Amino acid sequence: MQAARRMKFSSIDRDRATVRINISFTVAGSDFERQARREKKERERQAELERERQREEKAKTQVESE
Numbered sequence: 001m002q003a004a005r006r007m008k009f010s011s012i013d014r015d016r017a018t019v020r021i022n023i024s025f026t027v028a029g030s031d032f033e034r035q036a037r038r039e040k041k042e043r044e045r046q047a048e049l050e051r052e053r054q055r056e057e058k059a060k061t062q063v064e065s066e
Contacts, residue, residue, distance in 0.1 A: 003023070004023060007021075024036075
C-alpha cells in the first residue's frame, strides 16, 4: 500500500486521468515469494554472465588491436 500511495503519474489532462496498473507483491514465506526470489537470482546470474562475456570480448578486442 505504501508503494501505491507514493506513485506519481502525469497526464495531458490535468483535471483527471484514468490509469490501470497491476501490482504484484509477495507474502513472506509464500510459494510466490520463493519463486520471485529464484527468478530474481536467475536474472542476476544472467546479467553477471553477460557482463563477464562483455569483459572478455573487450579484452580480446584490445589484444587483437595491439
